[in-house]
Amino acid sequence: MKHARVIYEGREHTGIAHEFGGLPHAAVRLDDGRIVPQEQLTWLPPLAPTARPRTILALGLNYADHAKELEFKAPEEPLVFVKGQSTLIGHRQHTHRPTGVQFMHYECELAIVIGKTAKNVKRGDAYDFIGGYTVANDYAIRDYLENWYRPNLRVKNRDTCTPLGPWFVDAADVPDPMALALKTTVNGTVTQQGSTRDMIFDAPFLIEYFSGFMTLSPGDLILTGTPDGVVDCKPGDVVVTEIERIGTLVNTIAGT
């Protein structure tokens, strides 16, 4: 099942993906039974905010080709940073590009949503702890990269810079999350293509690794990194990050 969290007619709703005009997932069946086309909804990140803020872990350089593109050798241990919850926005929202920056790029990423409390999980059991998946677009503003706790929060934790969605997809509906095609288009032109099979550290590894020193809780997110092919995005650009079986996340760049 594909779950959404949206605002319609001034009220927040949950809902599930529904066919519309012959297209699967073109609408949402709201919790009150109404069927509303995607474009009439205001989309929220498909996970409800938690009383204790969700932990958002994000991987850098987790695809060998991206690591090469950025002139780094592939890491021997996951390169991970943490994001705050206020960077998240939903599907069909705007992401702000600050004035005067030279290089701001999307990163199409499979986001793992933790389904139950995980501590010291072994690799072989890791899938039992995954609740589902969504698509993340983990924007970076490279102008602000400094060599202190890199990538620093000024690059990665800016308001509106982590679109998430449209759907939360139940883990049961994704038989092999480690063989999904990823694709990004900018204004309709394909700029990034890859497969989750090319991750250096795969989902079971990451759950074993993180749960070895920190307890993961339901709703926590692991953004698993991005493949080769990042390009600069300008105000007005429509950036579509898409992952097979998970969803197509649309985002527009706005100036400030």
Added chain:
Amino acid sequence: MSSTAAHYLPVGTVYGTLLNFRAEVEALAPRMTQPPYKAAPKAPVLYVKTANTWSPHGSAITVPASVPEVEIGASIGMVIGAEGDVEGFVLMNDLSIPHASFFRPPVKFKCVDGFLGIGPALRDAQEVADPANFRVEVRINGALKQSIDFSQLVRPAQQLLADVGEFMTLAHGDVLLLGCDAGRPLARAGDRIEISSPGFETLTNTLVQETAA
């Protein structure tokens, strides 16, 4: 002591700040122009203390079996109000596994379960004339180990808030730590840590050894 139930816990994201004490900057200054840093930082250097790290006042904090000693990072957090102002201040113990490099995010060293002691109560911002007047003391098993003078901040509280606000919005309930001074004491399992400051209720935590699962 009282139960932990009534003690303050954050409702937002807790952000730590690196290199916000002059002595801490001076200690690293000779390395700042060398690889991998190559230059002194221009913007505040922040990290996140994830929710799994939060330990209420009075609780026991587990030291991983692989770690002989942990670093005590006494600090004061600014708790953000509804208007983006400072609602209150709270003592915090920002524990770390000691690490020599500040090049990569410190998740493995700072986001260990329990690694943020949180003061029992907020001190209302209305009571505080100037955070530069804060003085904090760290005691381990009753012995004074560190005295911290918050007039020594590189970015005083209001400037830190303004500089962080340049690139991200702190939401209501988020906490921004003012930083930890150089000379952070080390402690080990069995130790009792007290962090105190005039006008604040003292934050106490004990360190306990990890036991086999």
